[in-house]
Amino acid sequence: MPEKLFSQGIVEAQAHEMRTDPTIFVAGEDIELGGVFATAKGLREEFGSRVFNTPIAEAAMTGLAIGAAATGMRPIVEIMFMDFMTVAMDQVVNQMAKMRYMFGGETRLPLVLITHAGAGHQNAAQHSQSLEAWFCHVPGLKVVWPSDPYDGKGLMIAAIRDDNPVIYITNKLALGTRADVPDDAYTVPIGKAAVKREGEDVTVVAVGAMVPEAIKAADAVAERGLSVEVVDPRTLSPLDTDTIVRSVRKTGRAIVAHEAVQFCGYGAEVAAQIAQHAFDALDAPVLRVGAPFSPVPFNPNLEKAWLPGAEEIIASIEQLIPTGARA
Amino acid sequence: MCAMEPTEAQLVEMFRRMVRIREFDERAGLLLERAIVPGAVHLYVGEEAVAVGVCAQLNDDDYITSTHRGHGHLIAKGGDLGKMFAEIYGKATGYCHGKGGSMHMADQSLGILGANGIVGAGGPIAAGAGYTCKFRKQGQVTVCFFGDGAAAEGSMHEAGNLAAVLNLPVIFVCENNLYGEFAHVDEHHAISDIADMATGWGMAGAVVDGMDVLAVFEAAGEAIARARRGEGPTLLECKTYRFYDHLGRDYGLTKRPEDEIAHWKARDPIARLGTALAERSLISAADQDRIVEETRAEIEAAIAFAQESPEPAPSALLEDVYVPEPAGTTNG
Ligand SMILES: Cc1ncc(C[n+]2csc(CCOP(=O)(O)OP(=O)(O)O)c2C)c(N)n1
Ligand SMILES: [Mg+2]
Numbered sequence: 001m002p003e004k005l006f007s008q009g010i011v012e013a014q015a016h017e018m019r020t021d022p023t024i025f026v027a028g029e030d031i032e033l034g035g036v037f038a039t040a041k042g043l044r045e046e047f048g049s050r051v052f053n054t055p056i057a058e059a060a061m062t063g064l065a066i067g068a069a070a071t072g073m074r075p076i077v078e079i080m081f082m083d084f085m086t087v088a089m090d091q092v093v094n095q096m097a098k099m100r101y102m103f104g105g106e107t108r109l110p111l112v113l114i115t116h117a118g119a120g121h122q123n124a125a126q127h128s129q130s131l132e133a134w135f136c137h138v139p140g141l142k143v144v145w146p147s148d149p150y151d152g153k154g155l156m157i158a159a160i161r162d163d164n165p166v167i168y169i170t171n172k173l174a175l176g177t178r179a180d181v182p183d184d185a186y187t188v189p190i191g192k193a194a195v196k197r198e199g200e201d202v203t204v205v206a207v208g209a210m211v212p213e214a215i216k217a218a219d220a221v222a223e224r225g226l227s228v229e230v231v232d233p234r235t236l237s238p239l240d241t242d243t244i245v246r247s248v249r250k251t252g253r254a255i256v257a258h259e260a261v262q263f264c265g266y267g268a269e270v271a272a273q274i275a276q277h278a279f280d281a282l283d284a285p286v287l288r289v290g291a292p293f294s295p296v297p298f299n300p301n302l303e304k305a306w307l308p309g310a311e312e313i314i315a316s317i318e319q320l321i322p323t324g325a326r327a
Numbered sequence: 328m329c330a331m332e333p334t335e336a337q338l339v340e341m342f343r344r345m346v347r348i349r350e351f352d353e354r355a356g357l358l359l360e361r362a363i364v365p366g367a368v369h370l371y372v373g374e375e376a377v378a379v380g381v382c383a384q385l386n387d388d389d390y391i392t393s394t395h396r397g398h399g400h401l402i403a404k405g406g407d408l409g410k411m412f413a414e415i416y417g418k419a420t421g422y423c424h425g426k427g428g429s430m431h432m433a434d435q436s437l438g439i440l441g442a443n444g445i446v447g448a449g450g451p452i453a454a455g456a457g458y459t460c461k462f463r464k465q466g467q468v469t470v471c472f473f474g475d476g477a478a479a480e481g482s483m484h485e486a487g488n489l490a491a492v493l494n495l496p497v498i499f500v501c502e503n504n505l506y507g508e509f510a511h512v513d514e515h516h517a518i519s520d521i522a523d524m525a526t527g528w529g530m531a532g533a534v535v536d537g538m539d540v541l542a543v544f545e546a547a548g549e550a551i552a553r554a555r556r557g558e559g560p561t562l563l564e565c566k567t568y569r570f571y572d573h574l575g576r577d578y579g580l581t582k583r584p585e586d587e588i589a590h591w592k593a594r595d596p597i598a599r600l601g602t603a604l605a606e607r608s609l610i611s612a613a614d615q616d617r618i619v620e621e622t623r624a625e626i627e628a629a630i631a632f633a634q635e636s637p638e639p640a641p642s643a644l645l646e647d648v649y650v651p652e653p654a655g656t657t658n659g
Binding site: 029030032033036053055056057058059060083084086087121122123124125126127263292293294295297298299300301302305306 | 365366367417418423425426427428430431443444445446447476477479480481482507508509510514515516580638639641643644645648657658659
């Protein structure tokens, strides 16, 4: 299998679908250049005017996707930074998410809104947020967040083929990572979690950028004989609770990790699901790893302190299974 | 300050401030390129006449809202170079104690309500500040700087209409530098003059040569005087050009025709004012060179201040999320 950039897999997914479905178009700010995160690189060259720049108008861009999808197209629209989704919130929350239900189940909105999240590049409070929980809270939206290049391509194809609106989130820094990605089209099913690493002693449910961090943590504690299972929901809504519960029933301990602010974050929902469905199997309370309750600071040291990662996951593992104790 | 003809002192000061912006951003661009400062820096080089011509008509108690390309606005309104560089370096002595960076600087004491990472977000905020100005009845005004690209955001249109309906003393200053990020303004707008939006908003609108600080000074002076008299908002579109890329000096994505760049560089606002000042025997070419040298020394001192300044304390991370409150009233 050829090794590819995460962003390249996303490009291939769109290109593959566009070749067979003429109703797909790709729109966004500076998307003709491939988008600032290169997730549409080369599409303009191959597909011409089906890939087009829009004015800087996130509400209208999102509405464009909704209106076009409602009338027979399959739009892919990029909202460059997840922070800018806030400018489009009425269109996303009150329109996109509700049209089908509110209008008696007649409407179909086969659209993808792709957006890029995460801190770690010193872009401060308005260009670094992870706002996934907001969208998971709204019935009618599907929310996916692939953590590696393979899932990135497969989930993009699945998102395009889905007849519902899908918010497709990437982590900006992950887009520059590489892994083996097949050349041909394949799907990673929406609504299916993946066990990214098998283990016996503790389950870490990790979202987006926290998946590789959880694997790092697992490697680190393996040295003291602990085995960590890492579960990546991949689709945040609808959530594959079964896979998570199965894992926790096996390990008896759970940590939920995401980069977003911990308070009222996605981890709260996962923790509640675990408590509800696997309470009897738990040896300890479910712990959460997330960012502290502040905006993302600019200063690199403060930003590093803000960002959760392997270190915090390891600390939580230590808390659940103190050194000396046996699993 | 609302005379249409600048005094000699004002002319000299405008020259100084334009040079200060130019030299500041030339250095800021280099610091970014050499990865000495983190994050993103958007340079104002080429657009100096807009901020300086407008702010020369403002008092310290007037307000401005700024953009991601905000260094010029700050300096034009009297911003402190040391605090600015310290912020770009992320230091504790910076305008935002290192927590904002280049894209988020503010100086409440000078009425600078803040640079902004969200395109178009300054418009509604300017309307709000304009309401305060109107409420206080002391002749204060608010200037909203925004880009040609930002003129496509709904927030700008909501703010323009609102300011007109409420008859607020707000001057919307569009810096049309021909590009929004990497795409030409023709891809952002079907009309050729952003100033035409004033008709839809219900206010006076005018196109101004944004490379001529005297033209900006005059147009802004009229608009600001009207606003101070309670005669409502204005939209000024200043035609200008950024000499460098969207981000830093050369991000490598903007394809701009060589002749377009040459055309605009030939109208360099600083050289233009310099020539006028020399012709009027106000500042000789030699004295202008001296001002540039003095400014460079100022900039080096500001950078040294930034470099020597301490990092923010780790405890700064959780400070200033709220106005200080009793323990236990925030979320852990
Ligand atoms: C709401 C929002 N959308 C998109 C962006 C990304 N972005 C940053 S600057 C910029 C271009 C702005 O163009 P313009 O308003 O003309 O200002 P200029 O950079 O030319 O000064 C864009 C699209 C953003 N920061 N905020
Ligand atoms: Mg512009």
